[in-house]
Amino acid sequence: MIITICGSKRFSNEIYSLADNLRSLNNTVYCPMFFSSLDMDTLIQTHRYKILASDIVIVCNHDGYIGEHTKDEIEFAKKSNKPILF
Numbered sequence: 001m002i003i004t005i006c007g008s009k010r011f012s013n014e015i016y017s018l019a020d021n022l023r024s025l026n027n028t029v030y031c032p033m034f035f036s037s038l039d040m041d042t043l044i045q046t047h048r049y050k051i052l053a054s055d056i057v058i059v060c061n062h063d064g065y066i067g068e069h070t071k072d073e074i075e076f077a078k079k080s081n082k083p084i085l086f
Helices: 009-024 040-053 068-079
Strands: 002-007 028-030 056-060
Touching: 002 009, 002 040, 002 068, 009 028, 009 056, 028 040, 040 068, 056 068
Parallel strands: 002 028, 002 056
Antiparallel strands: none
16 A cells, blocks of 8 residues: 655654554555755645555644644645545
């Protein structure tokens, strides 16, 4: 299965841990590129391509927090008819 994880940079450790666990189950997992030198527009477009290529989107909403960029990604996934797991 191809999975894209969405979530806030403040939870990057949790996101990368989740990704490692999912990969250990033989999934392909795309994560946000929090520590990239790319400009924000390029990062947003790249993450949207990952969402489109995925079978499912998982939102890492640690402590119930969902930031503005993550909200935008959720809306994009909904419009793309992707299943979303919180």
